[in-house]
Amino acid sequence: MGGILIVEDDDSLSRLLESKLRRKGYKVEAVRSGEEAVQLLTTKSYDVALLDIRLSDMSGLDLLRELSPKIPTKFIVITGYGDVNTAVEAMKAGASDFIQKPFSFDMLEVSLRRVLKEKRLEEENKALKSFLFERDTEITFETKSPAFRNVLEIVRNAALSDVSVLLRGETGTGKEVMARYIHRLSERRDKPFVVVDCAAIPEHLFESELFGHEKGAYTGASHKKLGLVELADGGTLFLDEIGEIPLPVQAKLLRFVETRRFRRVGGLSEIKVDVRIISATNRDLMEMVKRGEFRSDLLYRINIMEVEIPPLRERREDIPLLAELFLKKYRKKVKPQTLSLLKSYSWPGNIRELRNVIERACLLSKGEYVDEHLCLPPSQREETCLEDMFSEMPSLQELELMYVGYLYRKFKSADRVAQVLGCSRRTVFRKLKELRERNGDLEKASFSGRAPDVN
Numbered sequence: 543m544g545g546i547l548i549v550e551d552d553d554s555l556s557r558l559l560e561s562k563l564r565r566k567g568y569k570v571e572a573v574r575s576g577e578e579a580v581q582l583l584t585t586k587s588y589d590v591a592l593l594d595i596r597l598s599d600m601s602g603l604d605l606l607r608e609l610s611p612k613i614p615t616k617f618i619v620i621t622g623y624g625d626v627n628t629a630v631e632a633m634k635a636g637a638s639d640f641i642q643k644p645f646s647f648d649m650l651e652v653s654l655r656r657v658l659k660e661k662r663l664e665e666e667n668k669a670l671k672s673f674l675f676e677r678d679t680e681i682t683f684e685t686k687s688p689a690f691r692n693v694l695e696i697v698r699n700a701a702l703s704d705v706s707v708l709l710r711g712e713t714g715t716g717k718e719v720m721a722r723y724i725h726r727l728s729e730r731r732d733k734p735f736v737v738v739d740c741a742a743i744p745e746h747l748f749e750s751e752l753f754g755h756e757k758g759a760y761t762g763a764s765h766k767k768l769g770l771v772e773l774a775d776g777g778t779l780f781l782d783e784i785g786e787i788p789l790p791v792q793a794k795l796l797r798f799v800e801t802r803r804f805r806r807v808g809g810l811s812e813i814k815v816d817v818r819i820i821s822a823t824n825r826d827l828m829e830m831v832k833r834g835e836f837r838s839d840l841l842y843r844i845n846i847m848e849v850e851i852p853p854l855r856e857r858r859e860d861i862p863l864l865a866e867l868f869l870k871k872y873r874k875k876v877k878p879q880t881l882s883l884l885k886s887y888s889w890p891g892n893i894r895e896l897r898n899v900i901e902r903a904c905l906l907s908k909g910e911y912v913d914e915h916l917c918l919p920p921s922q923r924e925e926t927c928l929e930d931m932f933s934e935m936p937s938l939q940e941l942e943l944m945y946v947g948y949l950y951r952k953f954k955s956a957d958r959v960a961q962v963l964g965c966s967r968r969t970v971f972r973k974l975k976e977l978r979e980r981n982g983d984l985e986k987a988s989f990s991g992r993a994p995d996v997n
């Protein structure tokens with residue numbers, strides 16, 4: 543798949559281009575006629591076609607008009623010297639670029655590089671769009687963080703090859719999101735992406751979940767069942783939380799990872815599948831190897847390429863970006879000081895936690911802006927709330943009154959308050975009276991709401 547198709551009827555030029563491009567590491571095929579070109583372009587997918595506009599059996603321009611809207615291949619047309627009008631026509635017909643004979647190889651390469659880059663970006667965009675649609679959630683790979691940009695670079699390169707990737711990172715950093723992204727950018731994008739949630743499968747079911755079973759393989763196996771690896775054939779197998787796989791299962795998995803062959807439980811014949819393996823873990827597998835909890839041979843097979851996804855606190859510059867993204871869905875805004883607050887928190891639950899906190903704040907905030915105190919995760923929220931309440935350092939007696947007032951506003955019933963406090967109704971009335979008398983002072987002490995009017 544991919545590569546360059548040269549469509550040029552001048553034999554010597556064609557050979558020259560072919561060998562020069564090959565030497566530069568491009569995958570190249572060459573044809574001499576329009577007819578052969580149509581045949582190949584409609585059955586295989588090339589990245590770029592170098593198309594001579596004057597072919598002996600048909601007009602390259604017609605070929606371009608006919609095929610360019612239908613296939614993803616990009617066209618660079620080769621026109622005769624001074625043939626400006628044809629070049630313009632070709633561009634109108636969908637060519638990405640043109641070069642005029644005679645041209646230097648360097649000129650051609652500059653054009654090729656540009657067109658290939660354009661194609662790759664288009665593909666990435668397309669992949670990203672379908673990805674967004676699939677997840678029905680907002681995902682962004684925009685970043686201001688050098689650390690994360692580096693990760694994206696590695697991941698995008700990995701996507702182009704078929705190597706096994708191990709994604710490491712704390713919970714909520716986006717390992718699964720990243721695995722799907724790799725799949726979407728790879729040539730396997732139209733094939734299945736199958737998740738094996740290793741933490742959720744009980745040990746005795748692992749083998750049949752992964753490899754399937756034949757009818758009658760064991761009691762209860764009333765029909766044949768395909769395993770996850772078979773369902774992933776042609777696509778990507780995502781081994782999530784791979785550190786949770788029990789040792790005996792690791793041995794079976796190792797054999798599969800090495801050979802891509804397996805037997806269904808109760809089956810005799812070996813089945814071969816073509817899958818790309820991506821694994822993820824938030825555990826230190828090297829450490830587990832040392833403790834004898836994870837097989838080193840399995841680790842070396844799955845981490846051909848290892849990608850460490852940084853925790854959110856190590857890419858704080860992206861917090862505003864992500865926050866805005868999550869806010870957009872609810873059409874809410876955030877004040878600059880709230881953003882600073884979000885940026886200062888350490889986010890142990892990473893992007894997932896940020897998203898949850900923001901969604902909750904959006905749902906609970908009434909106005910156009912989200913309330914700042916809602917933008918803190920629960921543990922911090924409590925702390926801030928206490929901070930607010932205690933900042934004036936109330937005495938125990940004042941605290942007691944604040945609490946009684948709070949309960950009374952909540953229940954609007956002295957009986958209920960008495961019940962909660964475990965005291966008599968009379969005591970409640972007495973406290974409320976006292977509260978009303980001190981109301982002015984307490985309001986100053988940031989105690990919101992008037993004391994109830996009780997006589």
Ligand SMILES: Nc1ncnc2c1ncn2[C@@H]1O[C@H](COP(=O)(O)OP(=O)(O)OP(=O)(O)O)[C@@H](O)[C@H]1O
Binds near residue numbers: 681713718
């Ligand atoms: N690039 C991103 N853009 C926007 N949101 C993201 C991104 N990455 C992750 N998220 C959010 O974080 C959530 C968690 O991501 P994901 O499930 O991929 O994390 P994980 O690393 O697999 O976590 P765990 O270890 O807990 O399984 C996603 O559902 C999504 O809401």
Ligand SMILES: [Mg+2]
Binds near residue numbers: 717718782822
């Ligand atoms: Mg996950």
